[in-house]
Amino acid sequence: MTALRQAVRTYLDHLTVERGLSRNTLASYRRDLDRYLESLTAAGITELAAVTPADLTRHLLVLREGTPEHPPLSAASAARAVSAVRGLHRFAAREGLAAHDVSRDVKPPAPPRRLPKALDVDQVTRLLEAVTGDEPLALRDRALLEFLYGTGARISETVGLAVDDVDDAVVTLHGKGGRTRLVPLGSYARAALDAYLVRGRPSLAAAGRGTPAVFLNARGGALSRQSAWTILHRAAAAAGLPVEGAHAVSPHTLRHSYATHLLDGGADVRVVQELLGHASVTTTQVYTLVTVDRLREVYATAHPRAR
Incomplete structure (x- = not known):
């Protein structure tokens, strides 16, 4: 070597x-x-x-x-x-592998500040209502989508969720760098998750070898990130939302929507930081740009002296 x-x-x-x-x-x-x-x-x-x-x-x-x-x-x-x-x-x-740090004066390029994509409330509602049926896979898909939007969880945190991580009104999410956090579970996500855990997951688990994962595939194993993406894309297509191009709906779209809607509703940015599991509030503050942009749109269309 x-x-x-x-x-x-x-x-x-x-x-x-x-x-x-x-x-x-x-x-x-x-x-x-x-x-x-x-x-x-x-x-x-x-x-x-x-x-x-x-x-x-x-x-x-x-x-x-x-x-x-x-x-x-x-x-x-x-x-x-x-x-x-x-x-x-x-x-x-x-560690003494080099006499000095030659990279000290080399700065990485500053990434452009992009506004996260977010769906409006009506679009989210259409997406969440796109999955119908009471068979185990339909119950799972509906619970998955409600969970993503209801908690703002990353896709890796969602597919890594264990049954023991789910309490009555909160869930424990295992985030980046081994950090964990508690996130409230809203009534819609709780109802969808309960229906899946009681009437859907046992049937799926019977086909597998036993796994603590909440979300299972048809063979009883833990759902993969790729399969979760497929479920979301299928629901987005059924709801008439974009699944290709720059504005394609992704699991992170629901995370962005979660944060944006919280801030639109008056939530403190520090609280949203904790809910999202951001190490720095600077990351969370990007979402405030979305709400300011929306305020400008409302002002421009509603105020008689705006233009």
Whole structure:
């Protein structure tokens, strides 16, 4: 194993054990750092101590411009990739693998500030009412959609939900970095979940080998993220909502809608931060831009002196 590859492996082990990053984040870091090693190797660099700021800058330019093997990255993806590389160099300097941190003066590109997509209340209602029937899979699909919108849970938190995580009026969600939080369960989500747990899940579980997961597939195993996406897309299509293109409905659309509707209803941004499981309130504040934008629309159409 080369010195570069060993340094990356040691750094990823550190992130796993000491930082407790999620599996998805670690996978992204691994891909980013593998591409960085390709860039260094192509330049004839065999150890981190030999890397210069110019090497890092060149790598960043390649990320944004692309190569025949790799398409250009967006500003957000490039920012994540450079953050992974900077973290590697900070770690190398701290652990004595390099004399100093050459990435200190290299800044990742600032990602554009995008407003999250959100459905309005009528669209959400159409989506949630698109699933009909009382067979086990229909009960599961309805419970899944009500749960996503009723709790604002990430899709990974939803498919990872265990039966013991569900209490009478709250659920325990296991979020990024091993953090857990309690989220209230509204009456609609509670009713749909109860109907599924009593009349749907036992039939599905009978086909499997026993799993604590709440949401099961037809074989009795835990529902996958991909299957949950399929369920949502099927319901969105039935409700006449977009399933392709920039405005396609996704599990995160329901999370965005959850946050936006809470803020529209007067919820404090700090409370919404806690409900969403954001480590920083800055992340949550992006949703306030959505509500301000909506206020501008209402003002423009309703006030006689607006235009």
